[in-house]
Amino acid sequence: MIVDDEPMQIQGLVRHISWKALGYEEPLTAQSGKEALAILRETPVDVLITDVSMPGMTGIELLARCKADYPALQSMQTVMISGYDEFEFVQEAIHLGAKAYVLKPVRTEELEMKLAGFREVYEKKKQIEQETALLKEKVTESYEVLQERFVKDMIEGWIHSDELLESWRRLLDLPGGEWQTSLFLFGYDRLFRDNPHDAKERIMYSEGLLNCVKLGLAGFSTAYIGKTGADELAVIVLNATPLARARLEKQLTFIQDILREQYTASVTVGISRECRSWTEIPLLYKEVRHMMSGARLAGYGQILYFDQSLMNEYQDFRLREEYIPEIVKLLDSGQSEKAAAYFNHAFEMLLAREPVSFSYVQAFGMGLLSELARKTKRLQETDTEMNILMWQRLIDCTGVNEVRKVVLEYLAQYAKLSQGEQVVQQHNLIQRVARQLEERLQENITVKQLAEQFHLNHSYLSVLFKKEMGRTISDFTQEARMNKAKELLRDPNIKVYEVAEQVGFQTAAYFTFLFKKTTGTTPQEFRDYHY
Structure with missing residues (x-):
């Protein structure tokens, strides 16, 4: 929409801006703020171009009214048209959310550039909105997946704060307040004994258990089901009345019978004690799992209740x-x-x-x-x-x-x-590392290779070495090389380049440079003096 009290200005912008090429419909027009508000009441607008100075209602007042009275226009992009002496007003407009301004006389290229930028922002926002809507749709459709994730996170203790729990409450519409919670654990007794490495069979049995439990517990709105493994499934039951709990427990035999008939598999069911703190749910899972593993020694296909003696x-x-x-x-x-x-x-x-x-x-x-x-x-x-x-x-x-x-x-x-x-232990370890360096001077062994040899992180090894020896591995190696070189140089039968090779230098020139830097003499001068 273009709002300006000068008709010629409006006509010029309508005629000379390449609206279609920029991805816009032909603009709406108004010659006053009052007229613009009447149109905006009926028609949503993505971009508003308005003059700052207009009789009756200024462009700034128009923008303020749009932001205050029209929630649907909160994301509307605004360009203010102003003269040089109206810049203070433009600053106020920017505080109100105006995204750009152009000076009179309006240059078509400048305004088109700003409109192109607005269009790009609009497209990105639209894409984000579509992706967000799609994500929400997927989340809604994947209620069972969310439910399974909730159960798994709960029994493994990953839900560790009230804030995170509240987020799950909103996502799954969980009951408010404190929960009276119990846990039902379903587990195959002997599974994959014929084909332990058959992925297809594992998936079939796992999905079979899930489907049978879902079928058996259909209608229990506060029973949340989630797989905890290929052969195990947990159900968290919240705020079940004694009658509802009795009805649920009657379904357990039905589930066992279906799995026995359809998959020739026996299933043991463990039922936890009740608790009133959601933080105890990981413990309920551990208790029931322990109870089931012990009870299987006496036989398969049982329904087990956790009691005080089992708690001890x-x-x-x-x-x-x-x-x-x-x-x-x-x-x-x-x-x-x-x-x-x-x-x-x-x-x-x-x-x-x-x-x-x-x-x-x-x-x-x-x-x-x-x-x-x-x-x-x-x-x-x-x-x-x-x-x-x-x-x-x-x-x-x-x-x-x-x-x-x-x-x-x-x-x-x-x-x-x-x-x-x-x-x-650290002292002995670093002494072994130091000996290794001294014995392998010719090899140019790296810190990473040393760390792998002693099963350490290379950064940790560097820290330990510096702490124990008072110098870095590099400084220690260089000192060890110079000491070994001095020892070898005392023998006149070993040439200088051979000394360099034996202490790990690829060139005699670099060895000579480093030796002189360290000792103050060249290798030959050192040999002449001592020989």
């Missing part, structure tokens, strides 16, 4: 297989504070048991101390004495808090020993 059993397993190894790992990596915090977390889990068993708490402490003592690779006499003393103190404990205190003290002492051991 899983906690025992978790302390042994998860907590103790993780504490040791943290200590060995130098993260002693995290190790202590992780131990305290495990200890609180023990104290949450009803009733609290002092002998079990003590046994956990002994198990941890035993594992740490076993991990100590360079025990000295004082270290052995420390272990014996801590064992005796742990045995003499009479309360759970005493056990905690003794173990934390041992963790602190072990961290110091481990740090000292690490220093010794």
Whole structure:
């Protein structure tokens, strides 16, 4: 739309601008701001060209009204036409969102260039809008894919913040507030025993399990289904009433029967305890999985319920297989504070048991101390004495808090020993690297090759070497070459170029240059003096 109180100006722009070639329809026109607003009320416009100075309503006031009263015009691009003495008004227009201005008299080429730029921006915006609409359509159509991703992220602990959970709530229209959650885990008992490497068979069985569970649980709106592997599938059930849960559990046998008939496969189903915190869902999955793996020893095709006795059993397993190894790992990596915090977390889990068993708490402490003592690779006499003393103190404990205190003290002492051991190991490693450099002076071995040989990152090796030796690998190698060269030059039967070759220089000239720079004399002068 062109808005100007001078008809000749409007006619000139309509006639002389190549609208069609620029990708525009023939423009609408108005001779006042009031007339323009009346047209804009009925017809959307992509580009507005308006004079700044008009009687009744200025171009700036027109633009302000468009932005305030017409939400559909928020993305409208605006060109202001102004005289030289109206530039202050143009600045105000730019604050209101005007994208360009041209000075009177209007040059056709200049305005066409700005219109071409607007058209390009418009096309890009349109493309983004179309792609966004297409993405939204795909997301809506892929509800099942989203549901599966939600289940997988939830049980693997990837949903780690309230903000991320809220995003999932909006995306899947999940129930608000706190959830009363339970988890159902379906797993084939023996799968791919005939063709373990047949991709087609794996896909068929995996999709078969998914389809059967979907069919069986159709109508349960708060049951979210997701594959967790080729032979396993999880269902997260939110806020199920006792009646709905009973109806859902009746479908489990139906699902097992269908899979047995259609695929000649048995499926075990594990049902978790209920929890009220979404952060517990990864733990529910681990508990049920552990229960199912143990129960399969007694037979296939079962429906299993997780209870308090199984929880204690899983906690025992978790302390042994998860907590103790993780504490040791943290200590060995130098993260002693995290190790202590992780131990305290495990200890609180023990104290949450009803009733609290002092002998079990003590046994956990002994198990941890035993594992740490076993991990100590360079025990000295004082270290052995420390272990014996801590064992005796742990045995003499009479309360759970005493056990905690003794173990934390041992963790602190072990961290110091481990740090000292690490220093010794690093020292020995760098000494081996240095010997390797000295023995292979002729080869021009690179830092990367050294790092690969000693199974280290090359940057980390460089840092360790500098820390231990007080100089870089390059400086050390150069010094070693000069020392070896001095030794060889004492023998008059070895020519200077042969010395250069034996210490890793491709040319005698460069060797001579570097030798003089380092020692202050040429190789021949050094030989003459010492010989």
